[in-house]
Amino acid sequence: MTIAVMGGDGIGPEVTAQAVKVLRHMLPNAELEWAPIGLAGIEARGKPLPDETLALAKRADAILLGSVGGSVRGLDEARLPRAERPGTGLLDLREALVLFANYRPAVLYPELIGASSLRPEVIEGLDLIILRELNGDAYFGEPRGITTTPSNERVGINTIRYTESEIERIAHAAFRCARGRRKKLCSVDKANVLEVMQLWREVVTRVGRDYPDVELSHLFIDAASMELVRKPTQFDVIVTGNMFGDILSDAAAMLTGSIGMLPSASLGHDHRGLYEPVHGTAPDIAGKDIANPLAAILSVAMMLRHSFGLEDRAAQVEAAARAVLAQGYRTADIQQPGCRLVGTREMGDAVLDALRSASSH
Ligand SMILES: NC(=O)C1=CN([C@@H]2O[C@H](COP(=O)(O)OP(=O)(O)OC[C@H]3O[C@@H](n4cnc5c(N)ncnc54)[C@H](O)[C@@H]3O)[C@@H](O)[C@H]2O)C=CC1
Ligand SMILES: CC(C)CC(=O)C(=O)O
Numbered sequence: 233m234t235i236a237v238m239g240g241d242g243i244g245p246e247v248t249a250q251a252v253k254v255l256r257h258m259l260p261n262a263e264l265e266w267a268p269i270g271l272a273g274i275e276a277r278g279k280p281l282p283d284e285t286l287a288l289a290k291r292a293d294a295i296l297l298g299s300v301g302g303s304v305r306g307l308d309e310a311r312l313p314r315a316e317r318p319g320t321g322l323l324d325l326r327e328a329l330v331l332f333a334n335y336r337p338a339v340l341y342p343e344l345i346g347a348s349s350l351r352p353e354v355i356e357g358l359d360l361i362i363l364r365e366l367n368g369d370a371y372f373g374e375p376r377g378i379t380t381t382p383s384n385e386r387v388g389i390n391t392i393r394y395t396e397s398e399i400e401r402i403a404h405a406a407f408r409c410a411r412g413r414r415k416k417l418c419s420v421d422k423a424n425v426l427e428v429m430q431l432w433r434e435v436v437t438r439v440g441r442d443y444p445d446v447e448l449s450h451l452f453i454d455a456a457s458m459e460l461v462r463k464p465t466q467f468d469v470i471v472t473g474n475m476f477g478d479i480l481s482d483a484a485a486m487l488t489g490s491i492g493m494l495p496s497a498s499l500g501h502d503h504r505g506l507y508e509p510v511h512g513t514a515p516d517i518a519g520k521d522i523a524n525p526l527a528a529i530l531s532v533a534m535m536l537r538h539s540f541g542l543e544d545r546a547a548q549v550e551a552a553a554r555a556v557l558a559q560g561y562r563t564a565d566i567q568q569p570g571c572r573l574v575g576t577r578e579m580g581d582a583v584l585d586a587l588r589s590a591s592s593h
């Protein structure tokens with residue numbers, strides 16, 4: 233099997249290197265192939281998703297990705313045209329491989345209960361998945377761009393767009409996901425204001441008739457944000473659009489202690505998925521060996537589970553992550569009094585040691 237490794241930018245390569253150690257341990261016969269994406273793609277090949285990188289992604293059995301982003305030749309990415317932005321490499325990859333379902337589990341490891349931004353009694357037992365639609369919404373909808381009105385005023389446009397079939401496929405994925413868990417699905421939209429979200433709610437409700445064993449509820453995005461921090465343990469699976477999912481999952485990350493704890497899996501119609509931490513390139517801490525690699529390592533667990541059907545090995549990686557937390561290892565983002573502060577590499581080594589000692593028992 234071939235696994236594409238795309239470290240990307242900032243802390244991406246740092247955390248990916250730790251995930252690769254774990255991957256090699258769990259799948260010693262896998263062939264790993266590296267390719268640049270994002271700013272690294274621009275610097276190596278002149279564009280954020282080089283042709284060779286896309287070709288590798290298409291023939292690989294799975295992709296492990298770090299994160300992409302950063303200023304390009306000193307220019308702020310937020311001011312560059314879409315085609316020149318590092319992040320476009322990732323958007324294009326998700327689109328080209330039709331990876332429409334982005335699973336973002338937010339699980340509170342009991343050892344980190346004191347690292348969460350919320351009180352222990354509010355987050356105890358937290359175990360939810362945000363299922364973010366990944367191929368539509370304002371991130372892809374046309375028309376888009378910055379143009380000039382007839383009265384010579386500049387206008388910025390993006391279009392929130394979802395077809396019925398796009399909503400149907402993510403809804404089916406969400407119901408199936410909930411069916412394998414606690415059978416509760418909350419669909420998050422803004423149907424009280426946006427027509428596209430009226431369609432979203434209607435289609436999700438209709439698809440729900442095929443899953444009578446799953447309890448379906450609906451929340452508007454503003455209220456959902458409130459509920460996520462008021463009583464997060466009420467949620468099992470949350471399904472939502474691309475932009476709301478992007479935002480809600482960063483908020484959910486803080487419930488678990490740090491965004492450095494949140495892995496993700498992006499899947500399409502087959503098992504060939506893209507696995508990446510939810511966080512970005514963290515320029516404020518890049519190059520210092522202090523980023524938390526657990527989100528990247530836990531993304532390897534998701535790869536073992538979803539692309540290769542290796543549930544046991546996935547659980548071993550998750551248990552190893554839990555073991556190092558129980559042993560008191562902490563990167564700076566989850567540091568707590570009395571714990572042992574470690575860097576990125578040391579945390580990766582600790583997980584590897586935990587895996588080795590578990591397999592020798
Ligand atoms: N999937 C991706 O590749 C993503 C890329 N980005 C890009 O990343 C760049 C920075 O974006 P931000 O909004 O600052 O988001 P970010 O997720 O990179 O960082 C937000 C905060 O979380 C911290 N953080 C992130 N990951 C961490 C880790 N593993 N360990 C410890 N602390 C961690 C950072 O230090 C920062 O304080 C931008 O270029 C953005 O476009 C942002 C989000 C996702
Ligand atoms: C390129 C962005 C959409 C990345 C991001 O924020 C994410 O995937 O969470």
Ligand SMILES: [Mg+2]
Nearest residue numbers: 478479482510
């Ligand atoms: Mg995001």
